[in-house]
Structure formats: C-alpha cells, structure tokens
Amino acid sequence: MKIMLTTVVDITETNARRGDDKRLINQQANYNTTIQTIGLRVNIQPLSCVSHVGDVSKFGFGSNIKSKQRYWEFTFDNEYEDSLTLDMLESDFDLVPVITGLEETATINNLFRTKHPNDTNIVFKIVEE
Numbered sequence: 100m101k102i103m104l105t106t107v108v109d110i111t112e113t114n115a116r117r118g119d120d121k122r123l124i125n126q127q128a129n130y131n132t133t134i135q136t137i138g139l140r141v142n143i144q145p146l147s148c149v150s151h152v153g154d155v156s157k158f159g160f161g162s163n164i165k166s167k168q169r170y171w172e173f174t175f176d177n178e179y180e181d182s183l184t185l186d187m188l189e190s191d192f193d194l195v196p197v198i199t200g201l202e203e204t205a206t207i208n209n210l211f212r213t214k215h216p217n218d219t220n221i222v223f224k225i226v227e228e
Contacts, residue, residue: 100176100177100179100181100183100225101177102174102176102185102188102223102224102225102226103172103224103225104172104188104221104222104223105170105171105172105222105223105224106171106173106211106220106222107164107169107170107171107204107207108197108199108220109129109150109169109171109201109202109203110126110129110130110171111127111129111130111148111171111201112126112148113126113127115127122202129198130148132195132196132197136191136192136195137175137183137188137191139191140182140187141177141179141182141183142177142178143177144176144177144178145174146174146175146176147172147173148172148174149171150169151170151172152168152169153167153168154167155167155205158222159222160205160220161216161220163217163218164207167204168203168205169202169203169204169205188213189214190213192211192213192221193211193214195211196209196210205220207220
C-alpha cells in the first residue's frame with residue numbers, strides 16, 4: 100500500500116552527518132523524524148521525497164497555510180495491507196517536534212500538526228497503484 104504525505108515542513112533527505120553544514124543536518128533530522136514516526140507502527144520502503152513550490156490550497160492544510168509555498172511530497176510503500184491507516188498517521192504525527200528555519204516558506208510552529216484547523220502542516224493520502 101503506497102501512501103503519500105505532503106508537508107510544508109522541510110523534510111529534505113540530505114544524508115548529512117555530524118560535522119556537515121548545520122542546515123543540512125537539521126533537514127536530515129526532520130527526514131529521520133518522519134521515518135521514525137511512521138516506523139512506530141510499520142517498516143516502510145521510502146520511494147521518493149520531492150520538494151515543490153506552488154499553490155498549496157488544494158492539499159487540506161490549515162487556514163494559515165495558503166497560496167504559494169514550498170512543500171514536500173514523501174511517498175512510501177508498506178508491504179502489509181491494512182497495517183497502517185491515515186487515521187493512525189494523523190494521530191501519530193500530531194504534535195511531533197520538528198526543526199524550522201530551514202527551506203520552508205510557510206510560517207509554522209516547531210511541531211507537525213495534523214488536527215488543528217489553522218495550523219495543519221502535514222496531510223496524508225493513499226496513492227492508488
């Protein structure tokens with residue numbers, strides 16, 4: 100089952116390590132947080148993580164996140180049907196701390212938000228194969 104998450108939090112995979120540029124390390128830390136949060140329930144196969152700039156009004160973010168923004172689409176696969184639901188992901192990601200001040204353009208708190216009407220900054224959908 101393929102799932103795509105879309106977020107305005109910078110989750111760029113940089114593979115940076117200690118001693119590298121701090122911004123690259125922080126981007127990798129957000130990517131790792133994403134993988135680890137999903138990994139609370141199931142092991143995944145990351146497929147792609149792509150950054151875009153465009154109108155984000157169609158994604159279902161909170162009312163404070165609108166118009167043209169930088170956003171990331173992370174697609175992953177899971178071998179076991181029904182072992183992960185969108186409700187589970189929304190519950191698991193809500194209020195998970197993230198690092199801001201990177202390449203994001205939206206004004207966000209230092210948290211993933213999935214349930215707040217104004218501040219939702221990450222959404223999930225099942226990708227049909």
